Amino acid sequence: MSSPDIRWAGPRALLIELGSLEHVLALHAQLLEHPPAGQVDVLAAARTVLAVFDSRANAQAARAAVALLDSSPSADAASSADPVRIxxxxxxxxxxxxxxxxxxxxxxxxxxxxxxxxxxxxxxxxxxxxxxxxxxxxxxxxxxxxxxxxxxxxxxxxxxxxxxxxxxxxxxxxxxxxxxxxxxxxxxxxxxxxxxxxxxxxxxxVRELVEVSEPAGGAPAAPQANAPAKAATGAGPALEIVIPGPQSLIQDLGRAGYRDLGVSAAGAADTASARQANRLAGNPPGDAVIENVFGGLTVKARGELTAALSGAPAPAEIEGPHGSRPAPMYAPFALHDGEFLRLDRPTAGLRTYLAVRGGINVPAALGSRSTDLMSGIGPEPLADGTVLPVGEVARGRIVGDPEPSTLPDDIAAGAMDRPVVLRITTGPRDDWFTPGSREALTAQTWSVTPESNRIGVRLGTTGAGAALERSRTEELPSEGVVAGSLQVPPSGLPVLFLADHPVTGGYPVIGAVIPEDLPAAAQLPPGTSLRFVAVDPETLQPLTSAPSL
Missing domain, CATH: 2.40.100.10 (Cyclophilin-like)
Incomplete structure (x- = not known):
């Protein structure tokens, strides 16, 4: 067979285009059975296989290995299991x-x-x-x-x-x-x-349906979510949600490896800030935290707690029987039994993270406690009266020292007079756009629209900016996409995919924000101006000429 067309989908993922669905399934099976070093996810689509890796080096090594693989369908490739009867x-x-x-x-x-x-x-x-x-x-x-x-x-x-x-x-x-x-x-x-x-x-x-009684019960339904434990009123420490604010979710670092089932990784939109909050509270980096958008959150301590705030800087006040005091950002602090922590609107950025020592200990779904708004998996969005149990603290875990914010200076300052800069790599479908649009992607300034959410940052034009135009008008078969992808729908206005993005998309991706800049992308409030700069995926330095792929 001819060699597959291997394209970069960001610096750590390969989009492998093949001649037929049979070849796709054959290569997909090989990558599942014999995963290259560092492979964290693999997804088959109509004409492509998306393979995601934990580092650029492992992705580079896999690219060379995949180019030599024979993805020809074999006679024994078909499933040997009995068919599923529907x-x-x-x-x-x-x-x-x-x-x-x-x-x-x-x-x-x-x-x-x-x-x-x-x-x-x-x-x-x-x-x-x-x-x-x-x-x-x-x-x-x-x-x-x-x-x-x-x-x-x-x-x-x-x-x-x-x-x-x-x-x-x-x-x-x-x-x-x-x-x-x-x-x-x-x-x-x-x-x-x-x-x-x-x-x-x-x-x-059949003439009529017989509904089988199962633990979840009943007819087909939406994917189950782990309801927050309002009844979790045991002797252990807990955090009660008094006012959730515009949106407060439980998040950790997400669930990888389930793209084939239609489940995105989800997890904290700003992973750098979530990790920092846990580090300050004395938790492992993957513990569950509360991700709050635009403040307005009020919680009450049940038991003696140690907490930390990170991400978008927001005025915070602790109130209790013995008076009130400010809660610091980017440093651990005590939250005594019966005290309230009130979070105001951020002075910059969008998402603030609250960690408590021991972590939010709600049940996990597919190995993660994160709320996935796209798939409907994980804990429900937090509501007033929800009681969140706090986990036990592992021996040897100590709280961290105060740290500076992880937010880039141009976001942390809250200045709106200059665009935020995000680094991107081109492709995998930049060849579907006119030369003028490929240039305009990085030459013009874009604005964040109010329709943005955890699925993606929706962009609009500013000033003399123009929507992007395609050079190819045929329909693109659905293919895998990664967080950071800049997918361009028929409007010509890019959508920057974040943590809850769909695992596949049917519109071409012109480029991808590098993983290192995704935390910053998740902190862009509506109205923010931004610019993209194309970088070399190896050095992350700005390109002066066309990238070598």
Missing amino acids: EVVYDGEDLAEVGRLTGLGADGVVAAHTGQLWTAAFGGFAPGFAYLVGENQSLNVPRRSTPRTSVPAGSVALAGNFSAVYPRSSPGGWQLIGRTAARMWDLDRDQPALIRPGCTVQYVA
Whole structure:
């Protein structure tokens, strides 16, 4: 076979483009079975495999090794396990239309759908959503011209040459041909996803659905979240949420290794500040903290606590039976039993982190306590009355000394008179844009819009700036994306993906903010001006000429 087209997706990830889905699945299986050194995640898509690494050096070594791999499909590559049976009532709203589009009629569509095995090629936009490819092209139909604003959970659908089951209610433009009671995602199972890449599926027509009683119970539903423990009122220390503010979430360093299941890493948007808060409180770096946006948070200590604040500097006051006192930023402080900590609006930046010695000890989901707003996994957003248990303090852990802020000077100062500068590497799809737009990405100033959130920083133009224009107009098959990706939708206005970004995207990525600058990107409030500067991925020094990939 010809060599794969290997592109950089940021300095630590490879986007490997192959000639067919069969080659994608073969290479994906090889990378799962024999992962190169430092591989932290791998994701198959329609024509690409995304491999993410823990360092530039390991990514470079893997790039050289992947170029020599033979990704030709083998005869024994198919799954040897029995197919997963999915019972379907074929009464979907689009069944007659699919019958017309294919020329098969409604009964013929059912026969074609149940008469072949389907193979899970890759994960989708939500946990448990798997793109299934059939053995033939008989049911290849376009998406609906107008997507539905809400597709019911359990809907069985077709789009292109793929079939899928919606694991939860969500918008969607696929053609609906039936419904199932199969639970596509259940965190109470050892394997939460009913279907993983490489699995085979047999659809079975039934007249009515029999819902199997499971621990989580009932019909298909949204991915479960670990509800904050309002009943956690035991003898141990705890932190009570009195007022959550605009948004307060429990976050740690996230959950890697689940992209294939449609689950992003999530975790703290500003990992540098979250690590600092834990370091100051005497915790390991991965302990859970509270991530607060725009202040307004009030908490009450249950028991004697040691806490620390980091990230966006915000005036903070401690009030209790014996008076009030200010709480410092970037230094540990005591929070006595019954005292209240009130956090005001930040004077600069966007997100402030609160750590308590021992860490927030709520149940973990897929190995992490982080709230993932995109996937709906992890603790719910914090609400008044929520009681958060605090973990035991490991022996030998001591609080840290006061430190300076981890925020860059131009953000920490709160000055709005000059743009914040973020470093980027180009690609993997910069060749989809006109030369003028590739130049404009770094030549013009952009602004952060109010629609920004943990999924991504949405950008607008300023002054004489213009939206980016594509040189290629065809549809890009969905492919894996990393945090920091600058994805460009049809509007031409980039979206800078943050911690809760979708694992795949269908719009071209023109560049990626380097991992070292992502904490700064997460601290940009609406209205901030910013500029991008292209850097060499090896030295992180500004480029003076086209990058050598």
